[in-house]
Amino acid sequence: MLGSIVGVLFDGLAYGMLLFLLSVGLSVTLGMMNFVNLAHCSFAMVGGYAAVWLTGRAGWPFLAALPAAFIAGAGVSLVLERMLYRRLYRASDLDQCLFTIGIAFMSVAAAAYFFGTVQQSIDTPRWLEGTVAAFGMRFSAYRLFLIVASLAVAALLVWALERTRFGARVRAAVDNQRMARGLGIDVDRAFMITFALGGGLAGLGGALAVAMIGLDPGFAFTYLVYVLIVVAVGGLGSIGGSLAAAALLGISDMAGKYYFPWLGAFLIYLVMVGLLMWRPAGLFGKR
Amino acid sequence: MKKLAVALTVAALYAGQAAAQTVKIGIILPYTGQFADGAKQMDDAIKLYVQQHGESVAGKKLEFVRKDTGGIAPAVAKRLAQELVVREQVDILAGFLLTPNAMAAGDVSAEAKKFMVVMNAATSIITTKSPYMARTSLTTPQLNESLGAWAVKKGGLHKVYTMVSDYGPGHDAEQAFQNGFKSAGGEVIGSVRFPPNNPDFAAFVQRAKDQNPEGIFVFVPGGAQPAALGKALAERGIDARKTKVMGQLELASEEARKAMGDTALGIITSAHYDDNLDSARNREFVKAYNGLAGRNPNFFAVGGYDGMHLIYEALKKTGGKTDGQALVDAAKGMKWESPRGPIAIDPETRDIVQTVYIQRVEKVGGELKNVVVDKVENVKDPVKARMKK
Amino acid sequence: MASASAFFAGQVRWHAAEVAFWLATLLPFVAAPSYLSLASQIAITALFALSLDLILGYGGLVSLGHAAYFGVGAYTAGLLSKHWLGEPLTGLAISALVAGVVGYLSSHVIVRFRHLALIMLTLGFGLLLFEAANSTSAITGGADGLQGVEISPLLGFKFDLYGRTAYAYSLAVLFLCFLACRRVIHSPLGLALRGIRENAQRMPAIGASSRAHLRKAYTIAAVMAGIAGALLTQTTSTVSLETLSFGRSADVLVILILGGAGRLYGGILGAILYMVARDQFSGVNPQYWYFWIGLLLVAVVMFLPNGVLGGASALYKKRQ
Numbered sequence: 001m002l003g004s005i006v007g008v009l010f011d012g013l014a015y016g017m018l019l020f021l022l023s024v025g026l027s028v029t030l031g032m033m034n035f036v037n038l039a040h041c042s043f044a045m046v047g048g049y050a051a052v053w054l055t056g057r058a059g060w061p062f063l064a065a066l067p068a069a070f071i072a073g074a075g076v077s078l079v080l081e082r083m084l085y086r087r088l089y090r091a092s093d094l095d096q097c098l099f100t101i102g103i104a105f106m107s108v109a110a111a112a113y114f115f116g117t118v119q120q121s122i123d124t125p126r127w128l129e130g131t132v133a134a135f136g137m138r139f140s141a142y143r144l145f146l147i148v149a150s151l152a153v154a155a156l157l158v159w160a161l162e163r164t165r166f167g168a169r170v171r172a173a174v175d176n177q178r179m180a181r182g183l184g185i186d187v188d189r190a191f192m193i194t195f196a197l198g199g200g201l202a203g204l205g206g207a208l209a210v211a212m213i214g215l216d217p218g219f220a221f222t223y224l225v226y227v228l229i230v231v232a233v234g235g236l237g238s239i240g241g242s243l244a245a246a247a248l249l250g251i252s253d254m255a256g257k258y259y260f261p262w263l264g265a266f267l268i269y270l271v272m273v274g275l276l277m278w279r280p281a282g283l284f285g286k287r
Numbered sequence: 288m289k290k291l292a293v294a295l296t297v298a299a300l301y302a303g304q305a306a307a308q309t310v311k312i313g314i315i316l317p318y319t320g321q322f323a324d325g326a327k328q329m330d331d332a333i334k335l336y337v338q339q340h341g342e343s344v345a346g347k348k349l350e351f352v353r354k355d356t357g358g359i360a361p362a363v364a365k366r367l368a369q370e371l372v373v374r375e376q377v378d379i380l381a382g383f384l385l386t387p388n389a390m391a392a393g394d395v396s397a398e399a400k401k402f403m404v405v406m407n408a409a410t411s412i413i414t415t416k417s418p419y420m421a422r423t424s425l426t427t428p429q430l431n432e433s434l435g436a437w438a439v440k441k442g443g444l445h446k447v448y449t450m451v452s453d454y455g456p457g458h459d460a461e462q463a464f465q466n467g468f469k470s471a472g473g474e475v476i477g478s479v480r481f482p483p484n485n486p487d488f489a490a491f492v493q494r495a496k497d498q499n500p501e502g503i504f505v506f507v508p509g510g511a512q513p514a515a516l517g518k519a520l521a522e523r524g525i526d527a528r529k530t531k532v533m534g535q536l537e538l539a540s541e542e543a544r545k546a547m548g549d550t551a552l553g554i555i556t557s558a559h560y561d562d563n564l565d566s567a568r569n570r571e572f573v574k575a576y577n578g579l580a581g582r583n584p585n586f587f588a589v590g591g592y593d594g595m596h597l598i599y600e601a602l603k604k605t606g607g608k609t610d611g612q613a614l615v616d617a618a619k620g621m622k623w624e625s626p627r628g629p630i631a632i633d634p635e636t637r638d639i640v641q642t643v644y645i646q647r648v649e650k651v652g653g654e655l656k657n658v659v660v661d662k663v664e665n666v667k668d669p670v671k672a673r674m675k676k
Numbered sequence: 677m678a679s680a681s682a683f684f685a686g687q688v689r690w691h692a693a694e695v696a697f698w699l700a701t702l703l704p705f706v707a708a709p710s711y712l713s714l715a716s717q718i719a720i721t722a723l724f725a726l727s728l729d730l731i732l733g734y735g736g737l738v739s740l741g742h743a744a745y746f747g748v749g750a751y752t753a754g755l756l757s758k759h760w761l762g763e764p765l766t767g768l769a770i771s772a773l774v775a776g777v778v779g780y781l782s783s784h785v786i787v788r789f790r791h792l793a794l795i796m797l798t799l800g801f802g803l804l805l806f807e808a809a810n811s812t813s814a815i816t817g818g819a820d821g822l823q824g825v826e827i828s829p830l831l832g833f834k835f836d837l838y839g840r841t842a843y844a845y846s847l848a849v850l851f852l853c854f855l856a857c858r859r860v861i862h863s864p865l866g867l868a869l870r871g872i873r874e875n876a877q878r879m880p881a882i883g884a885s886s887r888a889h890l891r892k893a894y895t896i897a898a899v900m901a902g903i904a905g906a907l908l909t910q911t912t913s914t915v916s917l918e919t920l921s922f923g924r925s926a927d928v929l930v931i932l933i934l935g936g937a938g939r940l941y942g943g944i945l946g947a948i949l950y951m952v953a954r955d956q957f958s959g960v961n962p963q964y965w966y967f968w969i970g971l972l973l974v975a976v977v978m979f980l981p982n983g984v985l986g987g988a989s990a991l992y993k994k995r996q
Contacts, residue, residue: 004493007523011489088977093738095977098933101926102973108319109967117324118582119510121546129548131522140522212518213486214511214546218321222484225799225922232796257481257490265453265482265807273800277785280793318962327963355962358923361821361914366713366839373838374710387821391914399837410820454810454819483810483819 006137008258009251014143016250017150021208022223023230024153024242025073025201031237032174033194035085036093038100040202041227042107042220047073047203048210049111052120062125066207073203074196081195089191104220111217120215128211142211149208153201154243161239170194229272235285244283245275309348310602310609313371314382315392320358321510325384329406329591331580333381336595339575344599345607352377356388364388368395378609379404381594384587386410386455393417402601402614406594407587410459411670414638419611421618421637423597423630424590425559426668427456428463430535431506433643433663434557435467438502441645441661442555444531446476448500450491452507453480460506460535463669468504476500483508488519496523502531509537514546517554527553527648536561536657539648541583544655551655554648559641560589560627561657572626584626593625597632629664636671688862697941701847705840713839718951719846720907723853725932725943727900730857732929733938734866735893736873737786740795740925741802742901744782747920749775749902751809754822754915762828764910768849771906772899779898780891787890799922806920821916825909835911842911849907850944853900858940860896869893873938934976936983945985 026040047069054060054068077085080103088096128145131138161167173180173190180187206219213223230249234241249268256267263270275283314333316326330353342349352375354367364387371377372395380396380403383389389408393416396403405413405422414420438444449464451457457480465475477498481491495503503525507516513534520532527550536558537543544551562573562583572592576584584592597618602609604617620634630641643666646657704715724746731737752771761767782801789797809816817823833841860866868889909915918924927950935946953972957965980987 004497007493008490011487011493015487015489084974084978091977091981094933094937095981098930098973098983099977101930102970102977105966105970105973107970109964109970112319112323113964113967117327119324119514119542119546121514121542131524138522138524140518142518143522212515214514216324216510218323222321223486225803228796228799232792236792254487254490258493261479261481261491261494262811264480264485265811266804269800269803269807273797273804276789276793276797276800280789280791282792316962319958319966323963353962355958355965357958358918359819359916360918361916362717362908362912362918365912365914366717369713369837369839370710373713387819387914387916387918390821390823391912394913395837412823455813455817456819458813458818482807 012251012254014146016246017146019230020150020246021205023227025198027231027242029198036096039103041224042104043073043199043202044206045219046076048206048215051207055123069207070200070204074200077199078196108217108220122210157239233275235282238284241284309350311350311377312379313377314353316382317358318355325587328587332588332591335579344602347607361387361391365391368392372399383408389413400611402611404594406590419615423593427459428669430557431460431463432467432669435464436471439471439473444502447502448495449478449504452483454483457506464504488516492519492523505534513538513543517547521550551648558644560586563656569626638668640667712843716839716842716846719850720904722944722947723850724904727897729943730897734869739798741798743924744802744805745775745898745901746905749905750909750915750919753906753909754825758824764830768906772903775902776899780895783891783894787887825913827910936985939985942985
């Protein structure tokens with residue numbers, strides 16, 4: 001009995017951390033830059049395909065493919081930001097929605113064209129397959145890895161944005177553009193870097209997701225709803241909020257499915273609706 | 288036989304004057320969206336058949352019009368079928384991966400009296416929607432009821448747990464397997480249904496494990512889910528070689544086996560086709576398909592390939608005459624050797640009669656393959672067989 | 677009759693371009709008789725987009741779950757025809773009523789929220805309804821769709837393969853709903869809505885009365901979405917979960933923004949553009965047409981901000 005509770009908590013936490021990795025980039029761009037990027041999962045898809053291609057075709061080890069996926073996501077978003085996105089920072093929310101959905105549509109077709117419609121899989125190293133024994137129970141090695149990786153990402157992000165000079169500049173630039181410009185901060189550059197960071201985080205999330213939930217051209221839309229849920233429940237722009245929301249959603253979803261399977265499909269939405277009615281700005285949101 | 292003779296005479300009379308004309312075939316498939324890969328598999332097989340057998344049949348040139356439904360969208364499928372009939376003036380409707388779409392287009396086939404070939408959609412009742420419809424794929428009960436009976440009689444299982452996706456096809460599969468299993472004397476000790484778009488199966492697998500069953504029956508849609516489920520089974524310590532894991536063929540598809548790795552070993556599936564089936568006919572098909580598509584064919588492909596065969600042979604029989612009644616009459620009772628083995632179109636239900644293979648994932652020459660361990664021949668759709676009684 | 681003539685008399689003056697537009701909607705009957713099924717589904721989508729415009733374009737409530745009311749209308753019409761009566765006009769009226777009741781009840785919760793919370797709550801309600809319809813498959817037919825929908829002829833006209841009856845019916849209903857919308861927009865309610873939209877930040881200061889206005893608009897929009905859903909059921913005799921799906925909610929949002937939110941003709945124009953483009957692109961290239969439609973959306977945002985109508989009118993003003 002106790003064993004199954006721990007098991008459900010662990011599995012739920014790992015699932016939540018997967019959602020966190022996929023959504024933290026959006027929390028950065030939407031929360032800090034106030035840009036509605038519905039093509040966020042397309043950047044995750046870029047990272048996913050990069051990782052699959054590098055490990056499968058180019059023979060890279062899995063761990064080396066992860067930073068490469070981050071770079072691929074960041075690189076693609078950087079190019080798009082310079083060419084297109086930056087012209088829309090002042091556009092209305094609705095135009096941003098339409099534009100980014102257009103980008104997502106194009107990414108779906110492009111992925112189908114270049115990689116085919118087939119479901120992709122990724123080769124993970126031996127030590128990430130199977131289970132690890134601890135406290136008399138067995139835990140999935142990959143899930144454990146996911147949890148560690150996302151906590152590391154969260155810590156790194158919080159440190160970079162809140163403890164470094166660079167982070168202070170970025171926050172100043174996105175909080176109050178005019179004031180930041182007056183202080184001699186290059187706002188344009190700060191936006192560019194923030195956006196690339198969001199894209200890179202998405203790419204990393206996409207690469208880590210493949211082994212658990214697969215990858216096909218539909219990825220750009222399949223997980224968009226979950227990602228939006230995490231960001232909204234966590235509160236805009238709050239890394240800690242996203243982490244807490246993802247953990248809460250993952251665990252409640254898993255526990256709900258285990259104890260009340262007939263509620264399975266409803267749970268994640270019920271939790272979201274309940275939380276947002278209680279705290280419309282999200283768990284850690286300011287607005 | 289008499290009908291056939293008449294049809295042949297009539298056809299022969301018409302053959303001369305119709306020679307210069309074309310036969311138009313409208314193909315409706317979900318080329319985009321969640322089911323795009325199945326559509327691609329099938330479409331490549333259709334192209335392969337045309338490549339191998341020429342673009343004209345019975346003196347008529349074939350012309351294809353392809354339409355995308357973008358996923359489950361019966362209202363769109365119906366409109367596309369209508370447009371194909373009234374605007375493109377197609378003679379035959381074909382394709383149909385998804386049940387709701389096939390049902391909706393069935394209305395158009397019935398009203399416009401057009402021959403319609405369902406090349407995948409697997410719910411039993413589809414073929415009752417139009418008297419001009421035939422199916423060259425499978426029905427969900429056909430595969431799963433056979434598997435249920437086999438699990439008791441040959442598999443030696445008495446207590447199983449079932450877990451299926453909570454939607455139409457999942458319910459059909461659950462019911463069919465339980466029917467087969469119980470009527471052979473087995474006991475279902477528990478069951479669970481999970482949401483159709485479920486990304487993580489750990490919780491459900493844990494529930495199944497709590498019951499300590501001898502075997503677990505699973506139904507999940509294709510795509511990413513079989514692998515996710517297989518991994519969850521392995522992580523919870525369920526070894527398919529000890530606790531038997533059974534399901535419909537998607538569970539051990541090529542992509543799923545690749546993603547699961549060695550945890551796939553021992554999974555038992557019921558299938559009407561697998562690229563590893565050992566026959567000269569199949570080896571030749573797999574080779575040709577690889578030449579065109581650059582990958583192995585799966586059951587979507589064979590449904591499309593046999594569907595084209597049915598269309599070609601029916602047209603030959605009618606001498607190129609395209610009226611729905613003539614074509615469906617020609618299709619009824621047709622038998623041929625498919626890459627999957629001997630198959631036939633049941634003259635009463637216009638549904639497929641075929642061999643159901645029971646296969647197990649094993650390592651063959653370092654690769655994970657489905658190996659046939661048993662087969663049940665001449666299986667009809669059990670639901671329609673019961674409806675008749 | 678008196679009330680009908682008062683209804684028409686109460687309309688604000690018609691622009692010549694508007695008259696020309698509505699006359700042009702009759703053209704498909706003679707110019708493209710094999711495109712009438714498509715035209716009918718465009719009219720239905722246009723009605724759905726028009727209904728979203730009432731709350732989004734005029735009320736400023738962004739919804740990602742508007743398909744809920746479309747689906748309620750669609751399933752009501754389907755279930756009515758299956759179990760009780762297949763007469764379309766009565767079915768349409770009852771479906772509108774049911775969708776309206778659901779809309780009225782949910783509006784009490786919806787109008788309390790703004791921003792991302794509003795979007796996510798509408799999304800959540802929509803998805804919950806979708807899952808509910810999937811899990812009550814004994815009633816709704818679940819993922820296989822509702823079977824046994826049979827619609828009687830409309831005033832003696834059968835729903836034919838060419839879609840003549842379907843288009844005539846959808847177009848007539850769209851026009852009547854458009855007239856109603858046009859009146860609402862120019863009524864005190866419409867003015868109040870625009871005031872609320874412009875001053876969204878000062879919402880709390882304005883207080884409860886603005887919520888009452890929004891509730892009214894929301895209910896009207898739900899009625900119209902329900903009518904659109906019922907029309908789709910009746911003209912195709914199919915109902916499936918797709919009518920309740922997130923995809924349908926997102927599509928209609930795209931269509932409205934594409935055409936131009938906050939403008940009476942925005943949704944209608946968006947529906948025509950999007951669906952014709954989709955039909956043409958996917959006809960030419962069934963596998964990769966998403967690329968071209970995506971490019972279309974990107975291009976519209978780049979060159980015609982605020983949708984085709986908004987962008988065009990800005991260009992027009994600039995030139996003058």
